[in-house]
Amino acid sequence: MxxxxxxxxxxxxxxxxxxxxxxxxxxxxxxxxxxxxxxxxxxxxxxxxxxxxxxxxxxxxNSVSDMVFILNNKGVIADANTSAEAQLQYEAGELIGKPINELHRGTGSFLRSIVRELKKGNGLIAESSVLYSSEGAAIPVSISATYFKEVHQQQPVILLTACDITYQKKAENLVIRAIIDTQETERRRLAKDLHDSLTQQLSAIKFYIASIVKSVKSPREKYILLKSNDALTTVISDMRNICFNLMPKTLEEFGLLQAVKEFCNHFLYQKKANFIIEQTSSLPELSRELAVDLYRVVQEFITNAINHGSANKISIRFSYLNGILKILLEDNGKGFNIHQSGGGMGLQKVQSRIKSHKGALNMISTIGKGTCFKISIPLTKQV
Missing domain, CATH: 1.10.8 (Helicase, Ruva Protein; domain 3)
Structure with a gap:
């Protein structure tokens, strides 16, 4: 051979x-x-x-610090790098075979939105989202996805990367918190100045005009004085409304619940919506900062529900049990797509106010069926 x-x-x-x-x-x-x-x-x-x-x-x-996943056309993880396993707290190979939606805890919309954008011809898409570890911890991430195809493959796979932006989110929340605190300080100062100075001076002028009206003989001059008195009455009323919106005295003197009731009965809203305000249990005394933050959250929800959602029925429920304050806000407005809302500054401030007190906000909204905010705040160290 x-x-x-x-x-x-x-x-x-x-x-x-x-x-x-x-x-x-x-x-x-x-x-x-x-x-x-x-x-x-x-x-x-x-x-x-x-x-x-x-x-x-x-x-x-495996050397990339970001989480990297290879998904098949059904959204099942075909491979994941060691960073994904470590950050999501899974054993080696344990992620393979899991649907990516399971890590997102969505109903399929997460993968569908990615595939929809990729099918539009967008070679690379990026968006913010949340992935959950095996222990249930929520990790805010920046998602990037693109199609990837090897020569021997008939169907392309999806190459998805997720960058942990926890520290970025914390920094953003600190900035927003600083903005909020600065605004509240300025609102309180401005409300005090307007009430103690300008409103008092206008009231004095009104008193002087009223005191001389009867002594004026000329009908024309008396008419002018009466019109001036009416104008001052309107201006003083407007000034008080401005002071109310800047910082309602009721909030500091009588607490959150009474301030919310006063806001709902305010002339701006009393003819626009029907309010249901309930308190299922007695509430403890809240710190001033927490009371102001929750008041602003309710204020923001009502304003958006009426001005943007065209709601005519708004429900506000307060409850307190086992050291947890819960607030349920619901409207029957237009609703919105939470994932496509863009997370405007108003919503970011709402989230930042709640997170700064170690609270949680669960937002639920359906197009045509209204919006619901479920707020939970631990009060064991707040009061």
Whole structure:
């Protein structure tokens, strides 16, 4: 038997074991067997190149600090890098076979929105979202996704990366909190200045005008004074309304519940919506900062429900049990798509106010069926 045939058999066995370092030497004859040997050597080089390329990709895949997932066309995780396993607290290989929606805790809308955008021809999409660890911890992430197709694959897979933006979110919340605190301080100062200075001076002018009206003989001059008195009455009323919106005295003197009732009965809203305000249990005394923050949250919800949601029925319920203050806000307005709302400054401030007290906000909204805010605030160290 030709020794070269035995060497071909040996080399093929090594190739099957992943060893591609040795080539078979050609004989001086360059016959048919040498032609086979040449093909075997070329095969070894190709297999070696593929293996190096795959190992190189695997090393990069697992060295990236961001979470990286490869999803099949049904949204099932075909592979995940070590960062994804570590940050989401899964064992090696445990993520493979899980639907990505399970990590998002969605109803399918998460994957559908990604596929929808990719099918539009957007090569790379990016959006903010949340993934949940195996322990149930919510991790805010920046998601990027694109189609990825290898030569031998008929269907493209989705290459999805998720960058943990927890610290970025904390920084944003600190900035928003600073803005909120500055605004509240300025509102309180402005309300005090308007009430103690300008409103009092206008009231004095009104008193002076009223005191001389009866002594004026000229009908024309008396008419002008009466009109001036009426104008001052309107201005003083407007000033008091401005002071009320800036910082209602009821909030500081009688608490959150009475301030909310006063706001709902305010002339701006009393003819626009029907309010249902309930208190299912007695509430403890709240710190001034917490009372102001919750008042602003309710104020923001009502304003948006009426001005943007065209709601005509708003329900506000307060309850307190086992150290947890709960506020349920519901309207029958137009509703909105939470994932496409953009998270405007108003909503960011609402979330920041609640998070700063270690609270939680659960927003539920359906197009055509209204909006619901479920707020929970632990009060064990708040009062």
């Amino acid at each position: 030709d020794k070269r045939l035995k060497e071909i058999s040996t080399r093929l066995s090594e190739y099957s074991a992943g060893k591609f370092d040795k080539n078979i030497l050609l004989s001086p004859r360059l016959d048919e067997v040498d032609a086979i040997i040449n093909g075997i050597n070329m095969l070894g080089e190709e297999l070696k190149a593929v293996t190096i390329s795959r190992d190189y990709f695997t090393n990069i895949f």
